[in-house]
Amino acid sequence: MKQYPAEPFRIKSVEMMKMLSKAEREEKIKEAGYNTFLLKSEDVYIDLLTDSGTSAMSDKQWAGMQLGDEAYAGSKNFYHLEKTVQDVYGFKYIIPTHQGRGAENLLSKIKIKQDDVIPGNMYFTTTRYHQEANGGIFKDVIIDAAHEPSAQHDFKGNIDLEKLEAVILEAKPENVPYVSLAVTVNMAGGQPVSMANIKAVYELAKRYKIDVYMDATRCVENAYFIKSREAAYQHHSIEAILKEMFTYADGCTMSGKKDCLVNIGGFLATNDEAVFNQAKELVVVFEGMPSYGGMAGRDMEAMAIGIKEAVQYPYIHHRISQVQYLADRLLAANVPIVQPAGGHAVFLDARAFCPHLSQDELPAQALAAAIYVESGVRAMERGIVSAGRDKDTNEHHYPKLELVRLTIPRRVYTYSHLDVVADGVIHLYNHAQDIKGLKFVYEPQMLRFFNARFAPLP
Numbered sequence: 001m002k003q004y005p006a007e008p009f010r011i012k013s014v015e016m017m018k019m020l021s022k023a024e025r026e027e028k029i030k031e032a033g034y035n036t037f038l039l040k041s042e043d044v045y046i047d048l049l050t051d052s053g054t055s056a057m058s059d060k061q062w063a064g065m066q067l068g069d070e071a072y073a074g075s076k077n078f079y080h081l082e083k084t085v086q087d088v089y090g091f092k093y094i095i096p097t098h099q100g101r102g103a104e105n106l107l108s109k110i111k112i113k114q115d116d117v118i119p120g121n122m123y124f125t126t127t128r129y130h131q132e133a134n135g136g137i138f139k140d141v142i143i144d145a146a147h148e149p150s151a152q153h154d155f156k157g158n159i160d161l162e163k164l165e166a167v168i169l170e171a172k173p174e175n176v177p178y179v180s181l182a183v184t185v186n187m188a189g190g191q192p193v194s195m196a197n198i199k200a201v202y203e204l205a206k207r208y209k210i211d212v213y214m215d216a217t218r219c220v221e222n223a224y225f226i227k228s229r230e231a232a233y234q235h236h237s238i239e240a241i242l243k244e245m246f247t248y249a250d251g252c253t254m255s256g257k258k259d260c261l262v263n264i265g266g267f268l269a270t271n272d273e274a275v276f277n278q279a280k281e282l283v284v285v286f287e288g289m290p291s292y293g294g295m296a297g298r299d300m301e302a303m304a305i306g307i308k309e310a311v312q313y314p315y316i317h318h319r320i321s322q323v324q325y326l327a328d329r330l331l332a333a334n335v336p337i338v339q340p341a342g343g344h345a346v347f348l349d350a351r352a353f354c355p356h357l358s359q360d361e362l363p364a365q366a367l368a369a370a371i372y373v374e375s376g377v378r379a380m381e382r383g384i385v386s387a388g389r390d391k392d393t394n395e396h397h398y399p400k401l402e403l404v405r406l407t408i409p410r411r412v413y414t415y416s417h418l419d420v421v422a423d424g425v426i427h428l429y430n431h432a433q434d435i436k437g438l439k440f441v442y443e444p445q446m447l448r449f450f451n452a453r454f455a456p457l458p
């Protein structure tokens, strides 16, 4: 039998959970406009909406919070964070931001001019928003397998080098400000990028004098997959792999709410002094002083400690194994999921789960709502609703992947919780034909999935 590692931590503080009745959950999802983002957390039993900002911090991080130096400028926690990012990730300069999208805003404003083209390995909602808001055009250059839920590939997040070169040549290199390389790729199912591909992308970009900026949000998970799937790296430490990954980038944006193991924060890191100087000017407009950029001193301290904890093998081995455990339980019951399982979540293939619904009937949104009603588990839609509309034609984007994400917070739930999740999803799968489609009744213009409201179709 397959072995899954036990939790590499003891539980020191607990938060009680509450389960509403099914009738109450039906009422709550209706009040929330069938959008799981609009549910109150207290009405959720197991919260798998996101792994963003939902980590449990360690005793050392909580102790570090007491060392918060809340000076307006020059906080000692900033210098600790700066040194940690330099040591672990290897970048020269760092600008803290309130979270990842704050860093994306700065990078996009600094690097992108009107009609520039930004190639990347599948879009991410906030990343593409900031690229487009600054006049850029995003081009997806991920390998084709990433768009096929059941296609088996060790590194489904890889960039297709031919597609990348074609985009560069068509746009002309001077109109490509940087390649946007996400490690791992959230919207593809948390899929990793191999070291070989990271290196090849960097070499190709440099041949055309183009920079590479990584979305490092889940970089530790990516490093784990390199260690376990790329033979040359099996004896390397996670820290050594991370360091090497970042030698193939000019900088990165980071949502610290994921792989830095904190509840809030992010940063922009770069080796480019000119970008750093511009970021220092812009950050005071959008975030705060360059030495806090939207974060409290205590939060920077917790992040510095979290960055070091996240690269410990027992932590990351257990984390990825939890995701694999949930995936294995669902696969054993033939529930359609994105394969192989990614780093932060199990993604249900809503098209295959609800074959009776067309994409215009919003199958992933409907499935996420149904999972909540069935089991009290909160998941997130990652399909047509998240994809939004084309900024020029105003038509819906119709992504090939129509997914529901069961996202596992870090160090929060046990395997028993995941059994409850699996049992609920399997039960629902056996009655999937009862799931009704949804239609928009309120559609925000920007990043619509956060606040949209829906009603069931007859």
Ligand code: PM9
Pocket: 049, 050, 051, 052, 099, 100, 101, 102, 124, 125, 126, 127, 182, 186, 215, 217, 218, 254, 255, 256, 257, 265, 266
């Ligand atoms: N990701 C997630 O749940 C939180 C918001 S959902 C739009 O997956 C990547 C790869 C992310 C990400 C956030 C951000 C933005 C950038 N890149 O949420 O602003 O997964 O810290 O980071 C979410 P912030």
